[in-house]
Amino acid sequence: MGGKAVISYGQVGYAVNGIEIRNNGNATLNRVEFTDCQHNGIYNYKGTLSAYGCSFEDIGLRGVWADGAVSVIDSCMFDGCQRYGITIAGHPSAPYDSTKITRCRITRSAPTLPDSSQYAIFAGSIDKIRIDRNYLADYGQGGLYLTSAPGKVKADTIVNQPYYGNYANSSSDAAIESCYIMDITKDYGKGINAYNSAPVVRRCQFKSVDIGVEDNNSCPDLGRGTSYGYNDFEGCTSYYIRHLFPPRPLLPCLLLAVGNFYGSSGPDTNKFYGRSAIAYTPWLTIDPFPKQGSPLLENLAFSLSPAFPNPFNPSTTIKFTLPEPGFTSVAIYNILGQKIATIVNGYLQSGEHTYTWDGRNQLNEPVSSGLYICRIESGQFTESRKMTLLR
Numbered sequence: 001m002g003g004k005a006v007i008s009y010g011q012v013g014y015a016v017n018g019i020e021i022r023n024n025g026n027a028t029l030n031r032v033e034f035t036d037c038q039h040n041g042i043y044n045y046k047g048t049l050s051a052y053g054c055s056f057e058d059i060g061l062r063g064v065w066a067d068g069a070v071s072v073i074d075s076c077m078f079d080g081c082q083r084y085g086i087t088i089a090g091h092p093s094a095p096y097d098s099t100k101i102t103r104c105r106i107t108r109s110a111p112t113l114p115d116s117s118q119y120a121i122f123a124g125s126i127d128k129i130r131i132d133r134n135y136l137a138d139y140g141q142g143g144l145y146l147t148s149a150p151g152k153v154k155a156d157t158i159v160n161q162p163y164y165g166n167y168a169n170s171s172s173d174a175a176i177e178s179c180y181i182m183d184i185t186k187d188y189g190k191g192i193n194a195y196n197s198a199p200v201v202r203r204c205q206f207k208s209v210d211i212g213v214e215d216n217n218s219c220p221d222l223g224r225g226t227s228y229g230y231n232d233f234e235g236c237t238s239y240y241i242r243h244l245f246p247p248r249p250l251l252p253c254l255l256l257a258v259g260n261f262y263g264s265s266g267p268d269t270n271k272f273y274g275r276s277a278i279a280y281t282p283w284l285t286i287d288p289f290p291k292q293g294s295p296l297l298e299n300l301a302f303s304l305s306p307a308f309p310n311p312f313n314p315s316t317t318i319k320f321t322l323p324e325p326g327f328t329s330v331a332i333y334n335i336l337g338q339k340i341a342t343i344v345n346g347y348l349q350s351g352e353h354t355y356t357w358d359g360r361n362q363l364n365e366p367v368s369s370g371l372y373i374c375r376i377e378s379g380q381f382t383e384s385r386k387m388t389l390l391r
Contacts, residue, residue, distance in 0.1 A: 007032055009338060012041070021047035021069070029054055030363065031338050034063070041081070044069040051076055053339050053362050062087050063106075070098050075342045075362055078106040083117070085136075088149075089124040100130035103345045105329065107137045117141060119167075120158075123149040132156060133346050135327050143181075146171040146197075157327045157347045159183050165191045165209070172218070174199040180347045182207040188238070194220040205289050207235030214242040219253040228259020230288045236271060243274030254279055261287055302381040307357075307374060311388040314366075315358045318343060320376055320383075325349045328378040332357060332387075335371050348378070359389050366391075 004026040012018040013035040021027050025047040034041035034056045041056040042049065044066040055077045056063035063081040064073060068090040078085040085106035088099060106120040118140030123129050129151035136143035136156060142164030144153065150173030157180045158165040165181035167190075168174055176199050181191040191206040192199070192213045200221045206212040212233045213222060222241070223229025233240035240262055243255050254277055261284040262268070272278050305319040322328065330344040340361045344353075357374070360366050369391040375384045 006030075011035070013037065017041075017043040019043070021045065021049055023047065028052075031340070033057075034059065040065045043067075044071055049073070053342075055079075055339075056081055056085070064088075066099075071101075072099070073101045073104060075103045075339075075345065076105075077339075078104065078108075078120075080108060081106075082108075084122045085120045085139075087122045087124075088126055088129060089122075090126060099126065099128065100132075101134060102130070103133045103342060105135045105345065106139075107135075108139050117145070119143065119145040121145070123147070123151060125149070126151070130154075135159075135329075135345065137161070142167050145169070146174055146199075150174045152177075154178055155346065156180075157182075159327070160185065161189070162186045163189050164193050165206075167193045167195070168197040168199045168220075169195045170197055172198040176201045176204060178203045180205050180207075181209060182235075184209045186210070190214045190242075191236075192220075194218045201229065201231060203230045203288065205232040205235075208237075209235060210237045211239045211242050212236040213240075214244070215255055216244045219245075219255050222255070222257035223259045224256040225258070228284070229257060230284070231260045232287060232289050233260055233267075233271075234263045234287070238271065239273050240267065240271045241273070241278055241280070243272070243278050245274055245277050253277065258282060259284060261285075302378070302383070304374070304376050304383040304385055306385055307387045311390045313359070313390050315356050316387060317354060317356055318374055319352065319354045321352050322348060322350050322378055322381075324379065326379040328376065330355065330374065330376045333373045333375060334367075335373070340367060340372075343374075357387075 006028045008030040010032040016038045018034045018037045018041045021044040023046050028050045031053040036058050038060045040062045041059050042064045046068045049071040051073045053075050057079050059081040062084045063078040065087045120136035120139045120143050122145045124147040126149050132154040134156045136158045137160050142161045143158035144166045147169040149171050153176045155178045160183045162185050190211045191209040195216045198218045198220050257280045303321045307316040328348045331339050332341040343355050372387045373384050
């Protein structure tokens with residue numbers, strides 16, 4: 001595809017590459033469905049892609065492969081992309097917001113493939129990229145792989161990966177902030193693996209992870225001076241931090257990790273590997289991720305209340321209750337089953353939550369009068385409610 005194209009509400013399938021963008025081509029895709037492509041749903045080679053609300057299912061290699069290209073991928077769903085959900089590589093010196101992956105749900109239910117790299121997102125040889133508010137789960141090796149990619153990673157939920165939540169390789173200027181990393185299942189599985197890389201890590205939470213952060217010859221910044229880390233390492237099984245410093249005659253670097261939380265009673269010093277070269281005092285005694293609500297929430301039931309008002313114009317209130325914290329998606333669909341707006345796509349605490357839908361789609365355009373469906377998914381819970389918009 002060369003030139004400029006806009007495609008909305010399309011279906012593409014049973015092709016080698018669903019759509020190819022080449023050599024300064026420009027494509028804007030709104031809620032396009034890609035299924036059963038042999039190699040890639042979208043192959044973007046030195047072009048410009050804007051994808052909103054698209055879905056990718058049962059793709060042989062990658063949902064999106066961007067090579068030397070500019071890509072904005074927002075509120076898309078990937079399920080069953082065999083190697084990678086998204087691969088972004090080789091576009092130097094671009095502003096952060098020209099290449100970004102935001103509010104996507106990238107999961108993989110197929111069996112693990114032997115002898116292959118498998119990550120929800122792979123970003124390589126790109127000097128600026130923004131990756132935020134995504135949900136990454138169930139890939140063969142890990143959630144996010146950054147190699148020579150000093151990007152900004154923020155508020156991503158990374159769960160149920162075997163080896164790595166975030167693998168940062170030669171990405172020393174990367175910033176990893178406010179990520180929730182849970183259920184890294186293998187022994188010596190790592191929430192963040194910093195290899196020849198010194199990312200800045202702030203306000204990340206590690207739960208059911210064998211090693212919170214492993215440092216291999218890099219010394220990441222986990223908190224220094226008055227710039228506390230505010231990372232929560234309480235859920236680490238074997239090590240909070242595993243510091244593998246360079247062998248002599250090189251002197252070990254001092255890993256700075258001040259202002260982090262290891263539990264209300266303080267850290268277990270045996271969970272610091274290489275602790276003589278880790279500066280972890282002072283530490284926090286109060287959890288930077290406090291649980292919301294009260295013990296009364298223990299008996300809450302999952303529920304999605306009827307929208308109010310209904311019918312409505314121009315906006316309506318959506319209220320729901322979560323009995324336990326977890327990744328939660330709330331979206332609006334039309335009567336054809338096409339997702340037109342995303343209300344919530346991220347980690348929420350238990351309790352009652354209230355949001356407003358203003359009757360606009362993901363492009364901030366007002367939608368027409370008609371029947372719409374609000375659907376919530378959180379863990380094992382799902383529920384839907386009908387709403388009527390009268391202009």
